[in-house]
Amino acid sequence: MTRSLIRELSEKVGERVTVRGWVQTVRDQKRMQFVIVRDETGLAQAVLGKDDPPGELNDAVSALTAESAVTVTGTVVADERVKLGGLELKLDALQVDSPAEPELPVAADSALDKRIDWRYMDLRRPDRRLIFEVQTTAEHAMREFWRGDGFIELHTPKFMGSASESGAELFKVEYFDREAYLAQSPQFYKQMAMAAGFGRVFEVGPVFRANPSFTSRHDTEFTSVDVEISWIDSHEDVMAFEEAWLAHVLTVVKQTHGPAIEATFDTELVVPAVPFPRVTLEDSKTMLREAGHDAPGAGHDLDPPSERALSALIREQHGHEFTFVTDYPTTVRPFYHMRHVEDPTLTKSFDLLWRGIELTTGAQREHRYEQLMAQARDKKVDVAPIQYYLNFFRFGAPPHGGFGFGLTRLLMQMLGQENVREVTFLYRGPHRLEP
């Protein structure tokens, strides 16, 4: 018999159907037995009268344990007594495909770390499933937008022969008789695609950061969304792309899952107005101080508390959840960020904050070879190991820029989750390599 999804049962009243899923609850009474079965589309009640003495099927129901994988067959009946959708299955056959041990190691209210130990059990909960449905929708909407705009999808190597920026946060791995590094970013390669004349590229893929970070928004491996665009005039073009792209993604996610997100996570998804507010780093510090907050001194990036305070201020003043912070000093940006002509101590760069968390770093890149070399020297970067990268700019590179975007941070904010581990299928951190 073909498998019916629980969502479809209301159209199958009177039919004999087979439902396959997990036992959510067994209520085994004197005269009646009820089994609540869960599949990926919902919950359904199966009901069975108890014979005296109990029949084989009755005994099989009595022996069921929660979370066992089962196949149940019966006739769909409408019954207004059933609070679960007014429907039930008159059970006539039961197959235990795989029994669950009686005592479960985790519950919905277990500590996150324990839930990750038993992640597959945790992910059986419909609210956890919703996270990944939203992720699927969000990524699809991103691709929709990119394709409509002529972007090419990239798959860059994750093994690298040298550090792409500073060596500090790289994982070193054995690579035959030498050492390799795991890519911390596709940065250099997407710039190579610019030199290759690809025009506009994106990549959704894993990046690796060897930071011993113990926060709710860091992991050692995460999915990065990277975009790079040629023939721009300034970083403003990159921001203009990003805000339009993000507004599209949030529109689609809200259309598709808005009510479910609100019901499940008590979070309202607000589709942002375009353009997003922009503020230079220096002005943001002034704003913070005028509002009575501390702000880091010149030459320093905002710290997390000031990022949160700034987002709150922008929300008050502009009614907007997103903020582009622009024009970071060269001291806190890599050598390849383009510098302003009027003030070479500032870069043509930006961060994007959403509700106080950093989603993106982006910039116009320096595409002029001599200038790039000068900036590398200025930042005391050893150019020998990255000469292959510098070569990209020797034979005609277009002006270009782009951004890196943390997919998990986006999901975390969209769903009102407090930790990237909640929205990562399997979290990887300094002490977490399993499961």
Place this chain on the structure above:
RNA sequence: GGGGGCGUAGCUCAGCCGGUUAGAGCGCUGCCCUGUCACGGCAGAGGUCGCGGGUUCGAGUCCCGUCGCUCCCGCCA
């Protein structure tokens, strides 16, 4: 790497100024219950109080060390 908090039953937690037999809810096992739907009732099992050392007549409780978790900072997306 620095700072704070936490570690007690399968799960979530309580345990006071150190005191003799370590508790609760959920779950589990058994029995009872005319349709439950967070079902209900009765009974029961279940503990190396993270680990090691110390102080004390006596340590879940105090001290030192250690391991793990967690949040914040640094670092970043």
